[in-house]
Amino acid sequence: MLTLRGEAELPILIYTGAEAAIYLQKWFGELAIRKHRIPKPYRVPELDESIRHLRTSHEATMLREARKLGVAVPTIFHVDPDSSSLIMDYISGKTLKEELYVLPKLKRRARCRGLGELLALMHKGGIVHGDITLSNVISQDGKLFMIDFGLGNFSKEIEDMGVDLLLLNRSMRSTHYLFHAELFKSFIKGYSDVIGPKSSNEIVEKMREIERRGRYFERG
Amino acid sequence: MSVVTDTGEILSDVRDVYKSSAGSGIHPREAAEHHSEKAAIVLGDCFKQTGVSASQLDAIAIALGPGLGPCLRVGATVARSLASYLGIPLIGVNHAIGHIEIGILTSGAKDPLVVLVSGGHTLIAAYSGGRWRIFGETEDITIGNLFDMFAREINLPSPAGPEIEKLTQHATKFVPLPYVVKGNDVSYSGLLTASLSKLRTGEELSNICYSMQEVSCSMLAEAVERSLAYTGKKEILLTGGVAANKSLQDKLEKVAKIHNAVCYTVKSPFTGDNGAQIAWTGILSLKAGIMTQVENSRVRPRWRLEDVDTPWRS
Numbered sequence: 001m002l003t004l005r006g007e008a009e010l011p012i013l014i015y016t017g018a019e020a021a022i023y024l025q026k027w028f029g030e031l032a033i034r035k036h037r038i039p040k041p042y043r044v045p046e047l048d049e050s051i052r053h054l055r056t057s058h059e060a061t062m063l064r065e066a067r068k069l070g071v072a073v074p075t076i077f078h079v080d081p082d083s084s085s086l087i088m089d090y091i092s093g094k095t096l097k098e099e100l101y102v103l104p105k106l107k108r109r110a111r112c113r114g115l116g117e118l119l120a121l122m123h124k125g126g127i128v129h130g131d132i133t134l135s136n137v138i139s140q141d142g143k144l145f146m147i148d149f150g151l152g153n154f155s156k157e158i159e160d161m162g163v164d165l166l167l168l169n170r171s172m173r174s175t176h177y178l179f180h181a182e183l184f185k186s187f188i189k190g191y192s193d194v195i196g197p198k199s200s201n202e203i204v205e206k207m208r209e210i211e212r213r214g215r216y217f218e219r220g
Numbered sequence: 221m222s223v224v225t226d227t228g229e230i231l232s233d234v235r236d237v238y239k240s241s242a243g244s245g246i247h248p249r250e251a252a253e254h255h256s257e258k259a260a261i262v263l264g265d266c267f268k269q270t271g272v273s274a275s276q277l278d279a280i281a282i283a284l285g286p287g288l289g290p291c292l293r294v295g296a297t298v299a300r301s302l303a304s305y306l307g308i309p310l311i312g313v314n315h316a317i318g319h320i321e322i323g324i325l326t327s328g329a330k331d332p333l334v335v336l337v338s339g340g341h342t343l344i345a346a347y348s349g350g351r352w353r354i355f356g357e358t359e360d361i362t363i364g365n366l367f368d369m370f371a372r373e374i375n376l377p378s379p380a381g382p383e384i385e386k387l388t389q390h391a392t393k394f395v396p397l398p399y400v401v402k403g404n405d406v407s408y409s410g411l412l413t414a415s416l417s418k419l420r421t422g423e424e425l426s427n428i429c430y431s432m433q434e435v436s437c438s439m440l441a442e443a444v445e446r447s448l449a450y451t452g453k454k455e456i457l458l459t460g461g462v463a464a465n466k467s468l469q470d471k472l473e474k475v476a477k478i479h480n481a482v483c484y485t486v487k488s489p490f491t492g493d494n495g496a497q498i499a500w501t502g503i504l505s506l507k508a509g510i511m512t513q514v515e516n517s518r519v520r521p522r523w524r525l526e527d528v529d530t531p532w533r534s
Binding site for chain 1: 346348349353354355356359360394396399401402403404405434435437438441442445446448449450470471472474475478526
C-alpha cells in the first residue's frame with residue numbers, strides 16, 4: 001500500500017517461504033526485515049512450538065558465528081524466540097537460483113566458485129549450514145550473502161559437511177540441470193581452494209557415500 | 221499382474237503378495253520363490269478375469285527395477301518369455317515411475333510435486349526437462365523401513381504401517397523423539413533408534429507408535445513444504461504404499477492448504493505395488509516409442525528415478 005507521499009507503508013509482507021513469513025519494516029529508522037516462523041498446523045503444538053523456538057534462537061547464534069568467520073550474512077538487530085521472530089537488516093539482491101539462470105557462463109562460474117569459498121570458510125571454522133540451496137544465497141551484484149541458518153550447526157564432522165555439499169549439489173541438479181555439472185565443478189574449485197584439496201576430496205567422497213546410502217534402499 | 225488398455229482402463233489387477241512372517245523382514249530368496257510359484261497362477265487368473273486372450277495383447281511391460289534382484293529376475297523371466305512367445309514388444313519399466321504414473325492416471329493431477337513413500341522409497345520429485353528431478357529424499361532409511369524395522373521388534377509382520385497406525389489410536393501422550401530435517405531431506409535412522417530405546421525403557425507402546433508416526437510424518441511434511449516453496453508447484457501427489465497412512469495424508473493436505481495447492485492421494489488399491497501401474501507406464505512408453513530389446517532387459521535393482529527418460533510427459 002502506498003502512502004500520500006508515495007512511500008510503501010510498512011510493514012509489508014514481502015515473501016512467504018516454507019518456514020517463515022518475511023516482512024519489510026523499519027527498525028529504529030533503519031530498513032529491516034522481520035522473519036517470523038509461522039506455526040505449522042501439521043505438527044502437534046508441543047513439537048511445533050519447540051522447533052520454532054529452538055530454530056529462531058539457533059539461527060541468531062549461527063549467523064553471529066558465521067559472521068565471525070568472515071562470511072557475509074544479515075546483521076541481527078533483535079531476537080525474540082517467544083514469538084519466533086528475528087529482526088535483521090534488509091539485503092537487497094537476487095537469489096543465486098534466479099541469477100544463475102540469466103548470467104553468462106563465466107560469471108555464473110565465478111559465482112559458484114565464490115560460493116565454494118564461502119562454504120569452505122564456514123566448514124573450516126566448524127559451522128555447517130544444514131539447508132544450503134541456491135535460494136539461500138543472495139547475490140548483490142556478485143557479493144554473496146548466506147541466509148537461512150535455522151538448520152545450521154556447529155560441527156567438524158565430515159558427515160555434516162558432506163550433507164551440505166549433497167544439498168547444494170541436489171539443488172543445482174534439480175533446477176539448473178542444463179549446466180549443473182559445470183556449476184558444481186566451479187563450486188568445488190572455490191571450496192577446495194579454501195579448505196584444501198585433501199579435505200575437499202574427502203568431503204566430496206563422503207557426499208557420494210551419503211547419496212548411495214539414501215538411494216532406493218532395495219525394497220518395495 | 222494386470223491388463224490395461226491404451227486409454228488407461230484397468231481390466232484386471234491380480235495380486236498374490238508375499239508376506240514375511242511376524243517379527244522378521246522380507247527374505248529375498250523366499251520372496252523370489254513365492255513369485256515363481258505364483259506367477260503362472262496369477263497370469264492365468266489375469267486372463268480369466270478380463271476375458272482377454274494372450275493373442276490380443278499389444279505389448280508386455282515389466283518392472284526391471286529398482287527392487288530386490290531375485291524377485292525382479294522372476295518377473296523379467298516371465299515377461300521375456302511371454303513377449304518372445306507372442307512376438308510382441310517388451311517394455312522395461314522403472315518401478316518408481318509406475319507409482320507416479322498410476323497416481324497421475326487415477327487422480328487427474330497435471331504437474332504435481334510427487335511424494336513417493338514406500339518400503340523402498342521416500343522421495344520428493346518434480347518433472348522438468350524430460351525427467352523426474354529429485355528435490356528431497358531420505359538420507360538413510362525410508363519411512364516404510366522405519367515402520368517395518370520398528371514392527372519387527374514388536375513382532376509384527378511387514379509391511380507394518382497399518383498395524384502401527386491402529387496402535388496409535390490408543391495413545392495418551394506425545395513422547396519427544398528426534399526430528400531431523402536437513403534441507404529438503406529427512407533422516408529416520410535416529411528416530412528408529414530412539415523409538416526402540418523408548419520401548420526398552422518401558423514407555424507405553426501406543427504412545428511410542430503415535431509419536432514415531434507423528435514425528436516421521438511431520439518431518440516429511442516439512443520437507444514437502446520446503447520443496448513446494450522451492451519449486452512453486454500447485455499440486456502434491458502422494459503415492460506409494462505408505463500413501464495409505466491417514467496421518468501423512470492429513471499433514472500433506474494441510475501443507476497444500478497453506479500454499480494454495482491441491483493434494484491428491486493415490487487411491488486404494490493402487491497405493492501398494494501393483495501390476496496396473498507397470499502396465500500403464502508401459503503403454504505410455506510404447507506410445508513414446510520406447511521399448512526394450514530382450515538382450516537389454518537385464519534387471520536393474522538400483523535403477524534411479526532421475527536416470528529414466530520419460531518424454532511422454534512434457
